[in-house]
Amino acid sequence: MDWVPDLRQLRAFVAVVEEGSFTLAARRLFVTQSAVSHSLRTLEEQLMCKLLDRSGKRVALTVEGELLLKRCKRVIFELDQASRDLDGLRKWGQTRIRIGAPHSLCTFLVPSVLREFRDCFPRCEPVIEAGDTTVLLDRLSDVELDLVIGLKPRGRSDDGYRHMFTDRLAFVVSPFHPWVNDTNAVLATLTEQQFIIYAKATETHRLIEEWFEKKGGRGKKPLVLGDMAAIKEMARLGVGVGIVAPWIAAREIEDGTLRAVEIPEPGIEREWGVFHSSNREPSLVEEAFIGLCEMAFAAMHTNLSK
Structure with a gap:
């Protein structure tokens, strides 16, 4: 069977099923009831099967109608989504932004x-991926992410990078620790x-290891965890000395x-920033997100300075 779908017929079919009557379907579609009836009759003729049982007070689906409805709703959803995406593209230049950031x-x-971003760009969908900065930067290079917020790795050029914030790590201990x-x-x-330190193969871990080497090494083998919350909790319970940024433990402090x-001294200092593709300038939406990050980092710095 060679059948070329007519979107108006499919929308009429779905509307009749969901509304339960031709009158309500016509009202929903802003057309006449006769137009809805004509669309359904033509659709059934083209498919050579009965889609609706009209014998009762409310229309009911036939087996063929149930099969078509399942497919139709998916097609209409995708078409409507495409329309929204195109509308957002015309208005904002981008309908999705993919962000990578450490946990x-x-x-x-x-x-x-994100809260501020959604208020500014309600039609743009943010997608967040958490992970180590080095891994996220690889995904940025593969065009699988649009922006990455994270620590600047040693030796990386400033192409496609904007500095945001510099912090210094600190020892965090139980209130009863001798220090x-x-x-x-x-x-x-x-x-x-x-000592309780952050996961290996990360910039933070490397900086901590370098500091200990400068100070002549350490005695006990450190506990290495990939979760800052776990590091803080173990330090709180007196298991050991955590090494984290003060802003991460601000509430507990x-x-x-x-x-x-x-x-x-020399302390352990880290540089944070936002990375984007070095092959193009950020879009309007990406620039807005970068600006919001700058404001958030500035607010963090102000709070820590109080």
Whole structure:
């Protein structure tokens, strides 16, 4: 059977089924009832089968009608979605933005940025992927992401990169840890501590390892975890000394369940920024997202400075 679908017929068919009557379907489609009846009659003739049982007070689907309805609804949904996407493309230049960010930023920074972004671009759908920055940058190179917020790896050029924020890591310990009352003992007792540090193969882990090498190494083998919340909890319980950014533990430091101890010079400093494709300039939507990230990082810096 050679059948060329007519979208008006399919919409009429779906409307009649969902509304339960030709009158309500016509009202929904802003056409006359006779136009709906004609569309359904023509559709049944073309398909050479009966789609609706009109014998009762409400129309009912036949077996053939159930099969067609299932396919029709999917087709109409995709066409409507395409129309919305094209409308958004005409208005904003982009209907989807794919963002990569580390888990820590997905918890502490990205939600506030997304809230503002949705208010500005309600028709643009943000897609967030959490992971290590180096992995996300590979996906950016493969054009699988539009933007990546993360730590700048050593040796990476500034092409397609915008600096946002610089932070310094700190030791976080239980309120009962000896360092709380005697910070002068930090270097003298360094090798005696059980450190809890972030996952291997990350920029943060590499920076921590380099700092220990400069200070002559450490004694105990560190606990290596891929979850900042777990690092904080173990430090709170006195399992060891966590190494995190103060903004990650701001709530616990404020309520006194954790104490921050400054890491002796040269310290462990990290640079955060936003990466985009170096082959093109960011779109209007991407520029807006970058601007919101800049504002969020600035607010974070202000809060930490108080």
